[in-house]
Amino acid sequence: MAELGGLLWVEFCKAWRSKMPLWTSLGSLILPVAIAFLLFVARNEELSHKLGLVGAKANLVAYSGADWAAYLGLFTQMVSAGVFFLLVISISWVFGREFTDGTVKDLLAVPVRRSSILLAKFILIAAWAVLLTMVILVSGFLMGILLNLPGGSVALYLGGSGRVLLTACLVTLVVLPFAFFASAGRGYLLPLGLAVLALLMANLAVVIGWGDVFPWSIPLLLAQAKEPMPPASAWIVILTGAVGMFATWLWWMKADQSR
């Protein structure tokens, strides 16, 4: 435990000093602020008319987010894509920077388990996911209150929050394989490139009806769905996270580290 405590200090210190959590938190604020801006424009006819295309988009958003129920639905969908990208950036940084900055060699011939080093990094990612989700959730509710959306109730708020949290959990799980991509790709490029590909494939999977079995489209479907997620989809997401962690561990234990 003392070993893990020391490694957590190292990981949290690096993250804190890098200001990466701050930048990703600021990035996550864009989502609720953007939705709120569009709703604000849609409600202001004169401004909407002046802004032309932006106004048209705003009206479209307003159509699907005119009250608390619709707003929370829209909000959850944006969380599924936004948190995914922000977490991919975070995990790429946590793992990939060791290779890009050449610091990985200082982690290899040391008297601590490599699995403990990886566990500390994964715990940091989990904490990062909680931070981003909380920032988005709190700012999202504040925006909704500022916009004075109709149709709010405690049950709706709790249900909406629960769905956002569940979506964020699923997103966190499907992001874990990107630790392996950052390690095997020895940097940021491979995981970021694959993240774009995963999102495109996720949309395609939804279109052709395979959305509930493709790991990266399952959070997206959950965000849109009215009914509970099928258990098989939940298991696919859990398995994806577990495989991602295992692949990362295997690679760190077995691969030649020649950089």
Added chain:
Amino acid sequence: MSWVIETESLGKRYGQIQAVKQLSLRVAEGEIYGFLGLNGAGKTTTIRMLLGMIRPTAGTATVLGTRVRLGNREPWASVGYMVEVPHAYGELTVRENLEAARRLHPGTPPEAVDKIISQLGLSPYDSRRTATLSHGNHQRLGLAKALLHDPALIILDEPANGLDPAGIVEIRELLTDLTSNHGKTVFMSSHILAEVARVAHRVGIIHKGYLLREMNAAELENERNKSLLVRCSNPETAKGVLAAAGNKVELLKDGTLVLRGANAIEHPEQINLLLVNARVPPSGLRVEVEGLEEYFLRLVGAETEKMDG
């Protein structure tokens, strides 16, 4: 005798490229072993195999009595190392980087950080972000991380890289002190023989993945070519006199006579007497020892010819 480092026919192949071949070397406790080779000779690959960072494709490596395997925790509590260019977390200060290194070596007391900062002359920079450090100070920080947990064995890859002359002397003295007064063992690589020869008790020369030669300091001294250089007003006549006395003599374009025979080198006074008696007295006599770099390149060149031949 127990060896601190022992490799048995160690080899590493990357596809068609054989980076290290049949490498068998032994490093004794308390010695400084200089591992010498040109760039790309296989030094860093060997060091990475010794540290369990890459898996050998042949042979074994044993460090401090433990067979080295990828991902193992043993024997790294007693090994400090610096591989290639030292890197640090740029967003952390010097002290924070050392604190991170300390936590990667459980059991290292917090005071060790202060001690090593002072020992390596990093006190003026301890609160500076490492991204702003000079190359030389990065090198010092790399050494500080290697020595922080008071290891019994220190493996250093080109430790003098980027250091100014004063820094090089300082590191040399530090390594000598660590082995002579604290019983540590140092395995250091370099591509500069002169640098290694000043501190190493033994030297191993690697070329194209092969260990060409292992020698101690005395053998290194003996293996270097020596010659007697003679200058006089009439070199042609002097050459005839010396040759008639059974010496092999070479006349250089600048009029210098070069004698390579052991007798001439050990007894230059006899050469002097010979020339004085023949009325071609020398104006200068000097025994010249082959430079370390010349020796190294000659050795490497000869071995390359042998391999290619």
